[in-house]
Amino acid sequence: xxxxxxxxxxxxxxxxxxxxxxxxxxxxxxxxxxxxxxxxxxxxxxxxxxxxxxxxxxxxxxxxxxxxxxxxxxxxxxxxxxxxxxxxxxxxxxxxxxxxxxxxxxx
Amino acid sequence: xxxxxxxxxxxxxxxxxxxxxxxxxxxxxxxxxxxxxxxxxxxxxxxxxxxxxxxxxxxxxxxxxxxxxxxxxxxxxxxxxxxxxxxxxxxxxxxxxxxxxxxxxxxxxxxxxxx
Numbered sequence: 184x185x186x187x188x189x190x191x192x193x194x195x196x197x198x199x200x201x202x203x204x205x206x207x208x209x210x211x212x213x214x215x216x217x218x219x220x221x222x223x224x225x226x227x228x229x230x231x232x233x234x235x236x237x238x239x240x241x242x243x244x245x246x247x248x249x250x251x252x253x254x255x256x257x258x259x260x261x262x263x264x265x266x267x268x269x270x271x272x273x274x275x276x277x278x279x280x281x282x283x284x285x286x287x288x289x290x
Numbered sequence: 291x292x293x294x295x296x297x298x299x300x301x302x303x304x305x306x307x308x309x310x311x312x313x314x315x316x317x318x319x320x321x322x323x324x325x326x327x328x329x330x331x332x333x334x335x336x337x338x339x340x341x342x343x344x345x346x347x348x349x350x351x352x353x354x355x356x357x358x359x360x361x362x363x364x365x366x367x368x369x370x371x372x373x374x375x376x377x378x379x380x381x382x383x384x385x386x387x388x389x390x391x392x393x394x395x396x397x398x399x400x401x402x403x404x405x
Contacts, residue, residue, distance in 0.1 A: 184351075184352075217391045225397075226384055226395035226396065226397055226398050227335065227384075227392075227395060228395075229391065229392065229393050232391045238393065239393075270334065270335060272335075272390075272391070274390035274391055277348065277390075278337045278350040278351065278352075279337045279389075279390040280337070281334050281335040281336070281337075282334065283333075283334045284334055
């Protein structure tokens with residue numbers, strides 16, 4: 184099973200600032216990575232698939248990059264509604280696996 | 291807009307079977323994959339498995355010996371059975387459309403395993 188490791192565990196950012204979240208796979212997963220946002224008490228929301236393709240209705244301030252084993256999610260200018268937990272997921276190998284999440288909190 | 295709603299007992303005794311049903315509204319079950327994913331309290335996400343609308347299934351190897359997924363297209367529902375549960379199976383269980391990248395998620399239902 185592929186292990187996805189996210190860093191940092193917690194990221195403290197001021198509104199309007201840029202946030203960059205990282206995700207590392209234990210072996211190459213090509214471009215088969217998705218990113219999700221989860222707010223307390225809610226189900227995850229798909230943000231990015233294919234490492235860099237935005238899902239329908241996702242604001243342009245969310246962008247993804249990477250390939251192989253190193254991936255990142257960037258939020259260009261944090262809005263109040265962006266403070267949440269973010270998960271990466273690989274789907275190159277079965278079973279799909281998720282990272283443990285990065286919590287983006289208000290600084 | 292597709293809407294998914296999971297339902298079932300919120301409390302299951304150890305060694306018994308956890309059974310959940312997901313009702314799909316706002317769209318057809320045809321031509322899609324239907325997934326179950328769970329999240330223990332305060333922890334990350336774990337894929338349980340998926341079922342194609344025609345009934346083909348694919349399970350997480352870590353749960354394969356205990357999991358059964360089924361689909362009832364006439365009722366627009368798909369179901370999860372997880373047998374021989376322990377406290378480690380306590381989690382919020384999500385049903386979702388699509389695999390392996392779910393775009394539509396139900397709200398999740400908490401199932402606690404306790405005597």
